[in-house]
Amino acid sequence: MTRFASFAELRAACLDLPGGFPDAEADVARREARLTKPPGSLGRLEEAVAWLGLWQGLSPPRLDNVEILVFAGNHGVTAQGVSAYPAEVTAQMVANFAVGGAAINQLARVASAELRVIALDLDRPTADFTREPAMHELDFLEAVAAGYDALSPEVDLVVLGEMGIGNTTAAAAVSAALFGGGGARFAGLGTGIDDQGLKRKRRAIDQALAQHSNALGDPLRIAAALGGRELAAILGAALAARHAHIPVLLDGFVSTAAVAPLKKLRADALDHALAGHRSAEAGHRLLLEELGLHPLLDLGMRLGEGSGATVAVLVLRAALACHTGMATFAEAHVSDKDA
Amino acid sequence: MTRFASFAELRAACLDLPGGFPDAEADVARREARLTKPPGSLGRLEEAVAWLGLWQGLSPPRLDNVEILVFAGNHGVTAQGVSAYPAEVTAQMVANFAVGGAAINQLARVASAELRVIALDLDRPTADFTREPAMHELDFLEAVAAGYDALSPEVDLVVLGEMGIGNTTAAAAVSAALFGGGGARFAGLGTGIDDQGLKRKRRAIDQALAQHSNALGDPLRIAAALGGRELAAILGAALAARHAHIPVLLDGFVSTAAVAPLKKLRADALDHALAGHRSAEAGHRLLLEELGLHPLLDLGMRLGEGSGATVAVLVLRAALACHTGMATFAEAHVSDKDA
Numbered sequence: 266m267t268r269f270a271s272f273a274e275l276r277a278a279c280l281d282l283p284g285g286f287p288d289a290e291a292d293v294a295r296r297e298a299r300l301t302k303p304p305g306s307l308g309r310l311e312e313a314v315a316w317l318g319l320w321q322g323l324s325p326p327r328l329d330n331v332e333i334l335v336f337a338g339n340h341g342v343t344a345q346g347v348s349a350y351p352a353e354v355t356a357q358m359v360a361n362f363a364v365g366g367a368a369i370n371q372l373a374r375v376a377s378a379e380l381r382v383i384a385l386d387l388d389r390p391t392a393d394f395t396r397e398p399a400m401h402e403l404d405f406l407e408a409v410a411a412g413y414d415a416l417s418p419e420v421d422l423v424v425l426g427e428m429g430i431g432n433t434t435a436a437a438a439v440s441a442a443l444f445g446g447g448g449a450r451f452a453g454l455g456t457g458i459d460d461q462g463l464k465r466k467r468r469a470i471d472q473a474l475a476q477h478s479n480a481l482g483d484p485l486r487i488a489a490a491l492g493g494r495e496l497a498a499i500l501g502a503a504l505a506a507r508h509a510h511i512p513v514l515l516d517g518f519v520s521t522a523a524v525a526p527l528k529k530l531r532a533d534a535l536d537h538a539l540a541g542h543r544s545a546e547a548g549h550r551l552l553l554e555e556l557g558l559h560p561l562l563d564l565g566m567r568l569g570e571g572s573g574a575t576v577a578v579l580v581l582r583a584a585l586a587c588h589t590g591m592a593t594f595a596e597a598h599v600s601d602k603d604a
Numbered sequence: 605m606t607r608f609a610s611f612a613e614l615r616a617a618c619l620d621l622p623g624g625f626p627d628a629e630a631d632v633a634r635r636e637a638r639l640t641k642p643p644g645s646l647g648r649l650e651e652a653v654a655w656l657g658l659w660q661g662l663s664p665p666r667l668d669n670v671e672i673l674v675f676a677g678n679h680g681v682t683a684q685g686v687s688a689y690p691a692e693v694t695a696q697m698v699a700n701f702a703v704g705g706a707a708i709n710q711l712a713r714v715a716s717a718e719l720r721v722i723a724l725d726l727d728r729p730t731a732d733f734t735r736e737p738a739m740h741e742l743d744f745l746e747a748v749a750a751g752y753d754a755l756s757p758e759v760d761l762v763v764l765g766e767m768g769i770g771n772t773t774a775a776a777a778v779s780a781a782l783f784g785g786g787g788a789r790f791a792g793l794g795t796g797i798d799d800q801g802l803k804r805k806r807r808a809i810d811q812a813l814a815q816h817s818n819a820l821g822d823p824l825r826i827a828a829a830l831g832g833r834e835l836a837a838i839l840g841a842a843l844a845a846r847h848a849h850i851p852v853l854l855d856g857f858v859s860t861a862a863v864a865p866l867k868k869l870r871a872d873a874l875d876h877a878l879a880g881h882r883s884a885e886a887g888h889r890l891l892l893e894e895l896g897l898h899p900l901l902d903l904g905m906r907l908g909e910g911s912g913a914t915v916a917v918l919v920l921r922a923a924l925a926c927h928t929g930m931a932t933f934a935e936a937h938v939s940d941k942d943a
Contacts, residue, residue: 300707301697301700301705301706301707302706302707302907303688303689303795303796303906303907304796305796305906306795306796306905306906306907307707307905307907307911308884308903308904308905308906309903309904309905310903310905310915312904349642349941350642350939350941351939353939354938354939357936357937357938357939358640358938360936360937361640361931361936361938364931364936365929365931366640366930366931366935366936367640367641367930367931367936368639368640368641368646368926368930370929370930371922371925371926371928371929371930372922372925372926374925374929375918375921375922375925376922456642456645456941457642457643457644457645457941545647561903562901562919563902564647564648564649564900564919565647565648565651566645566646566647566648566649567642567644567645567647568641568642568645568646572646575922576649576918576919576922579714579915579918579919579921579922580901580903580915580918582714582918583710583711583714583715583914583915583918586710586711586713586714587707587710587711589710590704590709590710590713591705591706591707591709591710592700592703592704592705592706596705597696597699597700597703597705597706598696598699599693599696599697599700600689600690600692600693600696602688602689602795602796
């Protein structure tokens with residue numbers, strides 16, 4: 266069982282990160298160049314395979330075991346009327362995941378990925394962060410450790426998703442705290458609030474930023490004060506993945522906001538992560554730009570649950586199939602460009 | 605065996621098109637609204653399922669039999685030095701398709717789609733259209749009919765792809781003839797020509813537009829004079845799909861340019877077609893805008909062979925799996941927004 270005893274100890278783990286395996290990446294590129302297609306003509310499919318090789322240290326890379334981790338949490342800030350759905354929907358959706366009725370269950374099946382759902386103290390919502398920190402230090406560190414330990418160390422790729430009524434408010438608050446701009450910049454319609462709800466959401470974020478102004482200099486304190494347990498767990502899982510040489514596919518706004526503090530701590534901390542999908546949730550585009558992430562897909566989805574990233578798993582499977590299955594120019598007796 | 609005896613007879617077939625099935629589309633929308641997710645939160649996945657229902661006339665729609673048709677042709681305009689690869693690569697790649705070594709073979713397998721390759725008189729390239737029409741009327745109509753008959757009438761979805769050294773020049777010429785702008789507007793790097801090659805390509809297109817100025821008022825004469833056999837066959841297959849109530853996924857620049865004349869003949873002629881992927885080939889973005897098509901994917905691919913659209917098949921499979929497999933709010937005992 267992983268245990269981070271303090272912000273300082275977690276910060277140390279976030280700063281001490283292994284790099285990738287450039288030899289494997291170069292090996293992938295060498296094979297890619299010999300395949301029967303004009304160089305670069307598979308675009309992001311080629312880039313994705315090279316990225317898998319770099320972070321797995323394997324040529325060819327593997328996608329035999331793909332895991333989707335969906336962390337669920339509840340949020341005290343829902344007291345401010347920031348969501349279109351009641352807070353009990355978080356637990357109801359976790360039950361729906363368990364019986365296979367949600368979107369992510371269907372997508373996991375199509376992507377041949379293993380879905381695991383980790384509910385984090387749903388009966389104990391975080392505090393309303395307009396008034397006090399969402400989590401105190403030890404509560405936050407416990408959620409980070411839960412995410413860290415949830416990752417199966419033998420998987421080839423992990424998708425990090427979430428479920429939590431109210432959590433786009435937390436994601437917007439974390440994003441604004443890290444990158445500036447206040448509630449107006451990152452708050453969006455979430456699951457579908459109306460104009461009044463959006464005003465309440467923006468106000469709640471601005472109140473929270475004022476309330477926790479003394480935490481804003483520290484990315485981990487921001488995550489504790491303004492985030493949520495499922496966001497903390499995603500941060501922990503992304504960190505564990507880096508230490509275990511496992512590439513990560515991020516999902517939407519919440520999933521991305523959850524890992525954003527890592528990038529603030531160390532500029533290359535998210536190099537093992539790819540953005541699977543650009544959410545229709547307004548703040549996501551801005552946050553991706555701040556992080557320099559270029560999502561594979563842009564399908565107007567805004568569901569969370571790891572759904573967008575799991576569709577992106579299909580693209581990675583297509584990419585890997587081309588890389589491993591195609592003939593070389595020599596094998597196929599096709600004239601190369603320079604021949 | 606379909607036979608179009610004249611431009612006039614083909615034009616009549618292009619103008620006499622069945623519509624979709626709005627009842628099936630409405631039925632799909634009714635089920636979609638009851639599924640355990642915020643309304644619209646699956647974005648283009650929801651739209652795609654509704655579109656399949658509309659054109660198949662089925663609720664739920666089906667993707668049991670997906671066919672990829674790849675038409676191959678050779679082009680006399682290669683004499684103008686417009687391609688980075690020699691013309692014999694077309695036949696070599698057709699042989700590569702036959703033994704399963706190309707990208708599209710791997711993608712078809714991942715997408716559980718049936719690949720069929722139809723080579724059109726590869727030993728008899730079209731004429732160099734800088735000097736005479738690529739095809740005369742009957743030659744063109746024969747290629748259209750070959751495409752029309754290639755479509756299996758029982759499939760649920762068809763992907764229209766192509767292979768043909770020199771065919772981005774033909775696609776650019778057809779696009780410029782239909783939408784204006786000359787060689788500079790639609791010519792791109794194709795499989796990877798250099799700057800000198802791009803100049804030759806632009807010049808060839810401008811010469812062709814001048815040479816065939818008397819054909820420019822008629823979309824079908826444009827397709828004959830400036831297109832190619834594989835483009836004509838794609839036009840025929842897209843027309844057959846409309847008559848047989850089969851939705852179409854278009855691939856890249858050449859696939860899209862091939863069907864563009866249909867849209868010029870009748871504004872709603874491509875409503876049963878979705879653009880699968882926006883090619884990195886420069887002209888494709890412009891052409892999609894001219895046609896009002898919004899591609900599902902934008903992965904920087906520029907290979908042809910139906911490859912981009914076949915990756916998009918995966919998105920449609922994901923979409924349909926959500927639509928058919930998800931629980932409703934009532935089934936899952938999840939509180940709805942308005943509850």
